[in-house]
Amino acid sequence: xxxxxxxxxxxxxxxxxxxxxxxxxxxxxxxxxxxxxxxxxxxxxxxxxxxxxxxxxxxxxxxxxxxxxxxxxxxxxxxxxxxxxxxxxxxxxxxxxxxxxxxxxxxxxxxxxxxxxxxxxxxxxxxxxxxxxxxxxxxxxxxxxxxxxxxxxxxxxxxxxxxxxxxxxxxxxxxxxxxxxxxxxxxxxxxxxxxxxxxxxxxxxxxxxxxxxxxxxxxxxxxxxxxxxxxxxxxxxxxxxxxxxxxxxxxxxxxxxxxxxxxxxxxxxxxxxxxxxxxxxxxxxxxxxxxxxxxxxxxxxxxxxx
Amino acid sequence: xxxxxxxxxxxxxxxxxxxxxxxxxxxxxxxxxxxxxxxxxxxxxxxxxxxxxxxxxxxxxxxxxxxxxxxxxxxxxxxxxxxxxxxxxxxxxxxxxxxxxxxxxxxxxxxxxxxxxxxxxxxxxxxxxxxxxxxxxxxxxxxxxxxxxxxxxxxxxxxxxxxxxxxxxxxxxxxxxxxxxxxxxxxxxxxxxxxxxxxxxxxxxxxxxxxxxxxxxxxxxxxxxxxxxxxxxxxxxxxxxxxxxxxxxxxxxxxxxxxxxxxxxxxxxxxxxxxxxxxxxxxxxxxxxx
Numbered sequence: 001x002x003x004x005x006x007x008x009x010x011x012x013x014x015x016x017x018x019x020x021x022x023x024x025x026x027x028x029x030x031x032x033x034x035x036x037x038x039x040x041x042x043x044x045x046x047x048x049x050x051x052x053x054x055x056x057x058x059x060x061x062x063x064x065x066x067x068x069x070x071x072x073x074x075x076x077x078x079x080x081x082x083x084x085x086x087x088x089x090x091x092x093x094x095x096x097x098x099x100x101x102x103x104x105x106x107x108x109x110x111x112x113x114x115x116x117x118x119x120x121x122x123x124x125x126x127x128x129x130x131x132x133x134x135x136x137x138x139x140x141x142x143x144x145x146x147x148x149x150x151x152x153x154x155x156x157x158x159x160x161x162x163x164x165x166x167x168x169x170x171x172x173x174x175x176x177x178x179x180x181x182x183x184x185x186x187x188x189x190x191x192x193x194x195x196x197x198x199x200x201x202x203x204x205x206x207x208x209x210x211x212x213x214x215x216x217x218x219x220x221x222x223x224x225x226x227x228x229x230x231x232x233x234x235x236x237x238x239x240x241x242x243x244x245x246x247x248x249x250x251x252x253x254x255x256x257x258x259x260x261x262x263x264x265x266x267x268x269x270x271x272x273x274x275x276x277x278x279x280x281x282x283x284x285x286x287x288x289x290x291x292x293x294x295x296x297x298x299x300x301x302x303x304x305x306x
Numbered sequence: 307x308x309x310x311x312x313x314x315x316x317x318x319x320x321x322x323x324x325x326x327x328x329x330x331x332x333x334x335x336x337x338x339x340x341x342x343x344x345x346x347x348x349x350x351x352x353x354x355x356x357x358x359x360x361x362x363x364x365x366x367x368x369x370x371x372x373x374x375x376x377x378x379x380x381x382x383x384x385x386x387x388x389x390x391x392x393x394x395x396x397x398x399x400x401x402x403x404x405x406x407x408x409x410x411x412x413x414x415x416x417x418x419x420x421x422x423x424x425x426x427x428x429x430x431x432x433x434x435x436x437x438x439x440x441x442x443x444x445x446x447x448x449x450x451x452x453x454x455x456x457x458x459x460x461x462x463x464x465x466x467x468x469x470x471x472x473x474x475x476x477x478x479x480x481x482x483x484x485x486x487x488x489x490x491x492x493x494x495x496x497x498x499x500x501x502x503x504x505x506x507x508x509x510x511x512x513x514x515x516x517x518x519x520x521x522x523x524x525x526x527x528x529x530x531x532x533x534x535x536x537x538x539x540x541x542x543x544x545x546x547x548x549x550x551x552x553x554x555x556x557x558x559x560x561x562x563x564x565x566x567x568x569x570x571x572x573x574x575x576x577x578x579x580x581x582x583x584x585x586x587x588x589x590x591x592x593x594x595x596x
Contacts, residue, residue, distance in 0.1 A: 018423070020417070020500065021418075021420070021423045021426070022417075022423075024416055024417035025413075025414045025417045027409075027410040027413065027414070027469065027470060028411070028413075028414035028433065028470040028475055029414075029429070029433075031467070031469045031470035032432075032433060032436050032470060034451075035444070035448060035466070035467035036436040036439050036444060037436070038447070039446075039447035039448050039451075040439060040443065040447075042447035042450075043443060043444065043446065043447055046446065046447070055453075101339060101340070101343060104335075104336055104339060105336045105339060108333060108336050108337065108340065112337070112340075116340040116343070116344055117587065118583050118587075119347060119348050120343055120344055120347045120348075121347075121586075121587050121590075122347055122348055122579070123347050123350075123351075124590060125525055125529075125575050125576075125579050125586065125590075126351060126572060127529035127531065127547055127572065127575070128529065128531060129529075129531050129550050129568075130354070130550065130568045130571055130572050131350070133354075133564055133565070133568045134351070134353060134354045134565070134568060136554065137353070137354075137357065137559070137561055137564070137565065138350060138353060140559075140561075143365075143561075145353065148368050149368075177350070180346075181343070181347050182590065182591075184343070185587065185591060186591060189591065234438075238440060238442075241442075241532070242531050245535075246551060246554065260440065260442045263442040263443070263445075264442060267445065268536070273446055276446055280442065280443040280446070281443075283440065283442070283443060287438070287440065288438070291438055
C-alpha cells in the first residue's frame with residue numbers, strides 16, 4: 001500500500017514534466033506559428049505564383065518568373081540603392097551624433113541631465129503618424145514654419161517633400177528625430193557605466209582629455225556602438241516606412257521608396273501577390289544574411305571590460 | 307543599460323571632477339548642446355499643441371505662442387471623423403494586446419524557467435528569431451488569413467496576431483531565470499503546484515518587470531499603424547492613427563483639425579509619460595530599440 005502510494009505521485013510528476021512545458025508554451029507557439037512562421041512559408045509558395053489576391057481568380061504557377069522580373073526591374077534597384085542611402089544617412093543621426101553628445105555631456109550635473117533626458121525621449125513615444133503629420137505641417141512649402149523662417153532670412157523656400165533630390169533626406173531627418181534621443185540615452189548609460197577609476201588612473205598618468213576619450217571611452221563604448229550600428233543597418237530602412245507612406249508615398253519619382261515600401265507597393269497598390277512575395281523572400285534572405293554577418297562581427301570585435 | 311546605470315556614477319565621479327578641475331566653459335558648451343537637442347526633439351510636439359489651439363483665421367501665424375486660442379479645430383475634427391469611437395477602438399486594441407501578450411508571455415517564460423525539456427533551446431531560439439521577421443514579409447499571407455476568416459475591418463482582427471510576442475516572452479524568461487531557485491524549491495516543498503508557484507510566488511515578485519513590459523506593449527500598440535492600415539475599411543472599425551491620416555489628402559491638408567486629431571491621439575501616451583516618466587524610459591531601454 002505504502003509503496004504504491006509513493007510511486008503514484010512520482011510517475012505523475014514525470015509524465016507531467018514531459019508535457020507541462022509544452023502546455024505552458026502552446027498559446028505562444030500557436031500564435032507565432034500561425035502569424036509568423038506559416039506566413040513565411042506561404043510567402044515562399046506564393047512567390048512562385050501569379051495571382052491578384054481576388055479569391056475568385058486562379059493562382060497560376062509561374063516558376064522563377066517573378067524573381068527574374070523583379071531583378072530586371074529598375075524600380076527594384078532604385079529601392080535597394082535608396083535602402084542603402086537610408087542606412088548611411090541614419091548612421092550619423094542614430095549613432096555618431098548621440099555618441100558625441102553622450103561623451104560631451106557626461107559631466108553635466110545630475111539634475112539637469114535628468115531634465116534633458118526626459119525631453120529628448122519624447123519623440124520615441126510619439127506615434128510615427130503623429131510625427132509625420134507634425135513634420136508635414138512644419139515643412140509645408142507654403143505656410144510651414146520652417147519655410148516661413150527661410151523666407152524671413154531672405155532664402156528661397158525648399159520643397160522638402162516634393163523635390164526628388166531633397167525628399168529622401170527629409171525622411172531620413174525625421175526618422176533621425178525619432179531615434180536620436182533614444183540612442184543618446186543608451187550611449188549615456190553605457191558611458192556612465194565605465195569604471196571611473198580607469199579614467200582617474202589615466203589622468204594621473206597625464207593623459208589629455210582627448211586621449212582619455214580615444215583610448216578609454218571609445219573602446220569601452222564599442223560594444224554599445226556596434227549594437228546601435230547593427231540595429232540601424234537592420235531596422236533603419238524599416239523605421240522610415242511610416243514616414244514614407246504618410247509623407248511621400250515613395251515619390252517623387254520613386255526617390256524615397258525603399259525595399260520595405262516597394263514590398264507594400266507591389267502587394268497592395270498593384271495587387272500582385274507573386275511579385276510582392278518574391279521580393280519579400282529576397283528581402284528576408286538578404287536581411288537574414290546581413291544579420292548573421294553582423295552578429296558574428298559583434299561577437300568577434302566587441303570589447304568588454306568585465 | 308537601465309537607469310540604474312545612469313544614476314550609479316553620481317557618487318563615483320564627484321571627487322574626480324574636483325581633481326580634473328572641469329572648466330565652467332566646457333559645462334556651458336555641454337548645456338548649449340543639450341538645449342539645442344532638446345528643442346529639436348520637443349519643438350514639433352509643442353508646435354502641434356500650439357497649432358491645434360489656433361483659431362482658423364490665425365492658422366498661418368508664425369508667433370511662437372498663439373495670440374488667441376479656440377477649440378474650433380477640435381470640434382471640426384470631431385465632426386469630420388468618429389474620433390471618440392476610434393479612440394475607444396485604439397484603447398480596446400491596446401489594452402487587450404497588452405493583457406494577452408503578458409499572459410502568454412508569463413506562462414511561456416515559466417516553461418523555460420521551470421523545466422529542462424527536449425528542444426527547449428531550439429524553441430527559445432525559434433521564438434527569438436520571429437523578432438527578426440520584418441512585418442512586410444508576412445503581411446500578405448496574414449492579410450489573406452484574416453480575409454479567409456471573414457474578419458477584415460474588425461478590431462478582433464487587429465488583436466489576433468498580437469496575442470503573443472517574442473519580446474514579452476524573452477524579457478520575462480530572462481527575469482524568471484534570475485529569480486532565486488531556492489524560493490521556488492521551498493514553495494514546491496510546501497506542496498504548491500506549478501500553476502500556483504507561478505501565480506503566487508513568481509508573478510507577485512516580478513511586478514516591476516511585468517509593469518514596465520505592460521507600459522511598453524501598451525504604448526507600442528497605441529502607436530501601431532501598419533497592421534490597422536492593411537485591415538481598415540471604415541473609420542468606425544479603425545484606430546486613431548488611421549483617423550489622423552484622413553486629414554492629409556492629396557487635395558490638401560486641413561492643418562487645424564489634423565493637429566487637433568494628432569493632439570488627441572497623443573494625449574493618452576503623453577499623460578502616461580508625464581506620470582511614469584522614469585518607468586517609461588527604463589522599459590524602452592530594457593527592450594532595446596523595438
